[in-house]
Amino acid sequence: MPVIVGPCASYTTLRDMTLFSKTSRIQAARIDRSRARSPATTRSIRFSICANLAHLATRKNIELSVARPSSMETRSGRRECFRLVQELEATLMRRVQDYSYRTRRRTPLARLRARYSRLFLHLDNVRDIVGGSCKDLLLKSSLMRLAPPEVHHNHPLFPDGSRPRRLCLFASYSKTSVVSDMVLEQLRAYRQAGFSIVFVSMSAGVSKPDLERLSGFCATVIRRDNHGLDFGAWADALRLLAGETTGLDSLLLTNDSNIGPISPLGPWIEKCLASEGIFGLTESLQGGAHLQSYFLLGHGRRATEDLTAFLRKLRVSFSKWILIQRGEIGLTSAMRQRHFVAAVIDHETLENAVLDDIEAQLELSVVCPDLFANFAIDQPPSAGIHDLQEARRIRDRYGLRRRLFNFPLNPTHQLASVLVKTFKFPFIKTELIVKNPARMPFAPDWRYCIDDQSPCSVEMIERHIAGR
Structure with missing residues (x-):
């Protein structure tokens, strides 16, 4: 039975690309026999394939003849099922690669809708700036007051003058005021790397347990x-512990905004400790x-x-936009004048x-179609027209590189799948x-990135997310 595909508009939805990525991984796992180490693993792959086929058959305008795990027990059933998976992938690829295919965003009505959505984004920034600035004025005029910070000392930061003096300032926030097991696992990783940790909570309180x-x-x-989000937390910690934070060999600023x-994590920290300077895990071009x-x-x-002097002089704000300009972008600009930054x-x-x-x-072509306007997805040239297709492939590659530079993406959102799978x-x-503001198809598949070797389990992360 052939795969029957409905209107092209269905491909612009979020789940289409998610299912495409799942079937790609399943097919790769089936072909790469080194992954199928046991009969149980093979059965799991078979059932996953059938589950995806059944989901497509019921949720989308795609009809499939094989959607039962029992049909995978015979060789002919398995062959038919994998043929359907390959045909499904080929169909989805053709939708993206077809030059005549246009997504909804390129219609006049969709362009107008997208333009208004960007306008609302700018209005949100204006609301944040105005609201944050008003709160800053109220705080400066003493019409608004903050509660004094509560400090709990467990033991000295650097007992007996221990070396190296590595300090980690960890900013945390939870709506439920609960410190999750996942956060403790992050603290354990930093502790094993030799850092003394100062935990700064911006929740309503920290319970005795x-x-x-x-x-x-x-x-x-x-x-x-x-007040001041993470930068305010780090600056307050340095102010409250001024006598103990002199002569540091390393200073780590981090938070619990990641799962x-x-x-x-150890190898990544070791790379940052390999030479002197200011280091981060990722770099963004948005805003500079x-x-x-x-x-x-x-x-x-x-x-x-x-780095300590910059934080102590930083004017924090209730506005997130202002804080990003002064703190995140401003810190990199200031440190580049005096240090190696990478x-x-x-x-x-x-x-x-x-x-x-x-x-x-x-994946990017689904959520950012303008990046690939008039482009073909990179693919090997066909026989007979080698030179022409090779020239187009090189042109499109450099064209995409230019667009990624002119319209930079957020690495931890739009390029998260590349970070996790490739690096x-x-x-x-x-x-x-939790929010997926960029509507990335990779987001629902985060559980597939966790295996038995991961320091944090799926259950641990789900409990952490529930408190956010």
Whole structure:
């Protein structure tokens, strides 16, 4: 039975690309026999294929003749099922590669809708700036007051003058005021890397059971009101512990805005400690090239002194937009004048990975069709017209590179799948999973990135997300 595909509009939905990525992984697992180490694994793959086929048959305008796991027990049934999977993938690829295919966003009505959505995004930024600035004025005029921070000392930061003096400032927030097991696993990873940890909570409070759990990892626990987000938390911690934070060899600024680690974190920290300077895990070009602030590490005496001085002079704000300009982007600009600043995965490295990953391009073509306007998805040239197709392939590759530079994407959102699959990245943004503002098809598949070797289990991460 052939695969019957409905209107092209169905391909613009979120789940189509998710199912496409699932079937790609399932087919790859079936072909790569090294992954199928046991009969149980093989059965799991068979049932997953049938589950995806059944989902497509019931939820989309696609009719399939094989949708029962029992049909996979015979050789002919397996052959038919895999043929259907291959035909389904070929159909989805043709929809993207077809030059005449146009997504809804390119219709006049969709363009108008997209333009208004960008307008609402700008209005949200204006609302954030105005509201945050008003709160800043109220705080400055003493019409608004913040509760004094609560400091709980468990043990000295650096007992007996221990070396190296590595300090980690960990900012945390939870609506339920609960410190999850996943957060403790992150603290464990930083502790194993040799950091003394100061835990700064911006939740409503820290319960006694959580204080006891944190005492095994953190030298100091601080509870403060949420003013200035992460940068405000880090600056407050340095102010409250000014006498103990001199002469640092390394200073790590991080938070709990990511789920994970889903792969060992130690090797990534070691890369940042290999030389002196200011380092991050990823780099973004949005708003100007800068290190993303969920992980910032200063290594070396001069670098940590300048990083500490920057935080102490920083004027924090209730506005997130203002804080990003002053803190995240401003910090990178200021540190570049005096120090070596780099990301473990910089923009060029991530860009090259996207250009070599057809599945990543397919995913981006669904949510960012303008990146691929008049382009064909990169594919091997056919016989007979080798030179022409090779020329078009090279042209499209450089054209896509230029567009990725002119219209930069957020690495931890639009390119999260490349980070995790290609680089075995240890983190996934919590916002990507909970809200998914960019509507990325990869987001629902985050559980597939966690295996038995991951420090955090799926259950641990789900409990953490429930408290956000």
